[in-house]
Amino acid sequence: MRDAMNRRQALALGTGAVVAATLSLRAGPACAARNNSEEAIKAFTRGKEPVRGKVKLELPEIAENGNTVPMTVSVDVPMTEESFVEEVMIVAEGNPNPGVISFHFTPSSVAEANTRIRLAETQNVVAIARMNDGSVFSDVRQVKVTIGGCGG
Amino acid sequence: MADVKPRIKLDKKDIAKGGVIEVKTLVSHTMESGQRKDKDGKTIPRKILNTFSCDLNGKTIFSANMEGAVSANPYFQFKIKPAESGTLTFTWTDDDGSKIQATEQIKVS
Numbered sequence: 001m002r003d004a005m006n007r008r009q010a011l012a013l014g015t016g017a018v019v020a021a022t023l024s025l026r027a028g029p030a031c032a033a034r035n036n037s038e039e040a041i042k043a044f045t046r047g048k049e050p051v052r053g054k055v056k057l058e059l060p061e062i063a064e065n066g067n068t069v070p071m072t073v074s075v076d077v078p079m080t081e082e083s084f085v086e087e088v089m090i091v092a093e094g095n096p097n098p099g100v101i102s103f104h105f106t107p108s109s110v111a112e113a114n115t116r117i118r119l120a121e122t123q124n125v126v127a128i129a130r131m132n133d134g135s136v137f138s139d140v141r142q143v144k145v146t147i148g149g150c151g152g
Numbered sequence: 153m154a155d156v157k158p159r160i161k162l163d164k165k166d167i168a169k170g171g172v173i174e175v176k177t178l179v180s181h182t183m184e185s186g187q188r189k190d191k192d193g194k195t196i197p198r199k200i201l202n203t204f205s206c207d208l209n210g211k212t213i214f215s216a217n218m219e220g221a222v223s224a225n226p227y228f229q230f231k232i233k234p235a236e237s238g239t240l241t242f243t244w245t246d247d248d249g250s251k252i253q254a255t256e257q258i259k260v261s
Contacts (some may be wrong), residue, residue, distance in 0.1 A: 110231035116223040
C-alpha cells in the first residue's frame, strides 16, 4: 500500500514537472515571445468581430523550413465597383512581430494572392479580409514548423 | 539597387474585356528582417522591400505592404482584371527609399 502511494506521488510529481517544463518552454526563447497580434487585428477590423468564412487561407500543415512557407489567400466574393475586398491582412501569432503582409485589392483585381512567408515556430496564422463596406471575415490555419525562420 | 532586374511573367498579354491575367513576380532581395543578430550579438538592422504595387496607366490595381516576415527574394502571384489596354508598372520600394521598377504592355480588346 505504501508502495502504491509512493508511485502515485511520483507520477503526480512527474506530471507536474512536465507541465512546468512545457510552460517555461512557451515563455522561453525571445523568438517565441507573445506578440501583440490581437491589437493588430483589432486595429485592422476597426473593432469589429471578424466572421469566420469567405476567406480561404492555404498553408502547408507542416513546414520543414520556416524561412520560406508558401501561402495563398483568397476571398470568395465577386469583385465589382459596388462591392469588393479592400484589404487582406496576414497575422502570425507566434512571430516576433504579428504583421506578415497585407494585400490591397481593387475592383480591377481578383481577391487572391500567393507569396512566401517566414514563420518562427509552430503557430497559428490568421487571415482577415475587410470589404469596402467595412465587414470583416477571417480564417486561421495552424502550421507546424520544423526549422524556425527566426534566423539565429 | 538599380541593377536589380525583377522577373515578371504574365500568362497572357492580349485579353478580351473582362478577362483575367495571372501575374507572377520575383525580385532579388535579402529582406533582412531586423530579428537576426551578427556574430557579436548585435541586431542586424531591418532592411526590406516594404511595399509592392502593380499600376495600370498610373492607377494602382493591386498592392502589398510587407513586413519582416516576408521571405527573401519576395515572390508574388496574383490576378488582375484590367479594364483597358496600357502599361503595367511594377514597383518595389526599399526601406532606404530606393525603388525597383519594371513595366509590361498589355492589350485589352
